Amino acid sequence: MSADDLKRQAAARALELVEPRMRLGLGTGSTAKHFVELLGERVRAGLEVTCVATSEATQAQALAAGIAMTTLDAMPELDLTVDGADELDGELRLIKGGGGALLREKIVAAASGRMVVIADDSKRVATLGRFPLPIEVVPFGLGATRLAIARVAAAAGCHGPLDLRRSGDTPFVTDGGHVILDASFGRIPDPPALASTLAGVPGVVEHGLFIGLATAAVLAGASGLIEMGKL
Ligand SMILES: O=C(CO)[C@H](O)[C@H](O)COP(=O)(O)O
Incomplete structure (x- = not known):
């Protein structure tokens, strides 16, 4: 199974957490892109949700998929954010920003009641820092x-x-x-x-260490899905 297949599996599991009328934060990157794609399918089939994007790229993808988008000004509290990560450790601490969207990603995650990380299991490390x-x-x-x-x-x-x-x-x-x-x-x-x-x-606007923000993670690997935290 390719890394991309694994990312899609993690995204599909996170999609099961989405309930009607939820306020969602949409992450950025290749794994989050799968989630937005799958969410778009559900929306076009009738699911009602309102979302905030963590980047211009995700905003464009979500709008093209028919997802109702708003801003944190209009909707300052979110129920759930689903996003990828570059690394995560056993305490759900993350390195993010490989795609350059860390500032908006952190603002959106901090405005969310829950943040669920989706990734392939290569992102799991014992100690953060291998990824720049x-x-x-x-x-x-x-x-x-x-x-x-x-x-x-x-x-x-x-x-x-x-x-x-x-x-x-x-x-x-x-x-x-x-x-x-x-x-x-x-x-x-x-x-x-x-x-x-x-x-x-x-001069530092933000950094990619996400500490105490992720509440759960879904990691997809060759032997199946691993769930961390409370989904
Ligand atoms: O933090 C990010 C973007 O700023 C991404 O979530 C992170 O880079 C993971 O990306 P991918 O899912 O493509 O591996």
Whole structure:
């Protein structure tokens, strides 16, 4: 079975959690894309839900699928968000932002009563950090912000290059107009400590550590689905 088949299986399981009239957050990335596709099928068959997207890409996909979309201004509380992840550990702590949507993803997850992660089981790790941690920063003062991040990260036991994410020849720009530094730490010994110290750096808009946000996960692997937390 391909990784894409596994992602779709995880998405299909999460779809079973959706009930009529729910307020949903829709994630970003290849796994979340399966969920939106499957949700669209249910909506076209008569299911009523209202959704908020975590990126312009997901917004466009959902609208094309016929899903009713709104904003967090009109609907500031959501019942359930379903999103992918780049890594998750045994405590449902995540690294997100591989697709560059971490800021909106975190805002939407924080506005949701539940956040369910869908992924193939390759995303499960014992210790976060193998996947480079995306850190969204404002372009102004990038050099100073990068240095400040390196200093606070080192104090939290994290060392490694902070690479400006590129899209071809130019820096990758997020939906919010910011840029991303991908931090190759290899291992993050204390994710909550790093999360809080990064949040205090001027110029850092958001980082991809999601701590205490995911309430459950569905991981699809060759031997079936593994569920973590309370679905
Ligand atoms: O955080 C994300 C986007 O910002 C994605 O959820 C994450 O990158 C996982 O993507 P995929 O499902 O394609 O593996």
